[in-house]
Amino acid sequence: MGTPDSEEGRSEVEGPVKKITIRQFAAGKYDVTRGQWEVFVNATHRPVVTGCAFSGFEDASRKAWDANPDASWQHLGFPQDKTHPAVCLTWDDAQDYVKWLSQKTGHTYRLLTEAEWEFSARAGSNTPYPWGAVASHELANYGADSGWVGAAVGRDKWLGTSPVGSFPPNAFGLYDMQGNVLQYVEDSFSPTVAQIPSDGSAYKEDVVLHMTGRLTFMNGKKSSESRMVRGGDWGDPPLMLRSGFRNWAPGRGFTLQNYRSGGVEFRVARDL
Template sequence: MKFSTLFTATVCVFASLAAASYSFADASATKTAPGIATEKPAEGPSVMLEDGTFMVPYIQRIPGTDIQFEMIPVPGGAFTMGTPEDADDFVEDEGPTIPLKVKPMWVAKTETRWDMYKEYMRMYGVFKEFESQGVRLVDDSNITDAVTAPTELYDPSFTFEYGSKETQPAVTMTQYAAQQFTKWLSRMTGIQYRLPTEAEWEYAARAGTTTAYSWGDDADEIEDYAWYFDNSLDGPGDVGTKKPNPFGLYDMHGNAAEWTVNEYTEDGYEWMNEANPGDATSATRWPENPYPCVARGGSWEMDPPDLRSAARLASDDEEWKSEDPNFPRSPWWFTSDPSRGVGFRMFRSLEELPAETISKFWEASSQETLDDVESRVSEGRSGYGYVDEELGEAAKNVGK
């Protein structure tokens, strides 16, 4: 079936659905994987699968808390990644264009919020407390199920200068820290959450469109869809308060730029011509160094051209950590602009990825980053915590 047909037949996601009410699966109420229904919902987004069941929206609760977020089904299909060379807004690192196939997936309705990320930040103290009590210790038998938690902010004013409300997007975390968050959440819920590849992110942002933005080519309409430099001088806006894209995803343009797992390549996607990945999940250039890596979507600090569906932002640890008073500088935190506009959004594949594949999404592939983390752990300035489905309850009241 052609993507355009599949998109029309199985997905009913439009801006007008932003205020619609529909039934959700509750990921905290069942041990079975959420987001699958035997019947098509009467309204709201859904994706029909080959076996006649439907991918549907669902609510995920972070175990041990009342914090929730929503996942939206996105249909599989095909698209062309990048910007054509003859386009008015072509930037050299956005080409050559590459045709790719994409498998069905769920994508978080909004960027990861501060209330969600602060619960992960709290794990630093939780893991230290467990260590002092001699419980839930990490050893060779469970190290693969362990994560690091971000160290406490040396000076919170760098990160929180423009707000840390529960409803704002969490920002200034490194790619590694975002990866560890998704592993932490996945191990607690038993559901594979992860960062996207660049290709998956662009497919979700375009939502079936081929224009510069998901609403069209006219940047004059950006006010309705994005928090950007001209309308957000005081920091990022609350997530989900602008219009969504055709898939029902909010803030894909602006507010916070969003981490992908990809290494940044100055020559754009030339490497794909040689690698010929075929599908978007395999279209991954795993980083060999801590930077540059790719964030997408642009932020509240940026102008409209930087918020296009194909626009890329290359990380720069030297610049983004220039005000970090630590030495060596933190593998979990940035301090300096434009990092105060960089966050992330969670993705989930329809079919679970093999262990050796999902581990690449959860762990740093740069040896320099791994060595930096190990150095801090060995010095007692950080540590590992064992994560399973019992952690949420075990950590519920620690340090509160």
């Protein structure tokens, strides 16, 4: 797990490279779709909460990451149908969904751990992307080469999310591990790969952070106040789709409980 010093775009949070032992588990073939989320909402009478960042809201007075107070998983600034991934959901939404799914099916569902996610995304590869060294809009839905804006190029014809399974799967048969939407994993924020448990379980330490460089804004916060998100989304530049790229939520100005983004959701894992 992790990226070598020589990989283009690598940051300090992606190292050091560490050997992790992964136990057998099942991973969702696709991200949870809007249609699947709607079944859960109807079954549990869950209210729809508005306020969503990166929702496609066009207003010169706002930045892309500011919250659109009117947006929700039902109402976005880009088109979606039931085959698209459900977005504008919180960390708690994801947790409630896997608990409900476990109760409904009798199996133990959860989010992937960060180590499981990277193992699944790499699918046996050791290159920056599972298909090689260079990103391609023929293989994933992502943004322009710089900035945070959707790009429609070739097979990638969407400026927002795309229907799940629109691009070829990786060698493990998993779709959209790179691009389309970032995926919540179970882990709390950890400054480096060194903290990731060697047995592939989730990092859940609750410690006060002491960061340096560009991450000093996190100083004084607890590690559990942020959760890791992986994979890159429809508006991210290609370097953020790399299998070893580490990202986290919430964005600045939000809490884990109120952060919703048009670029973040989750896929499920199941214990075996």
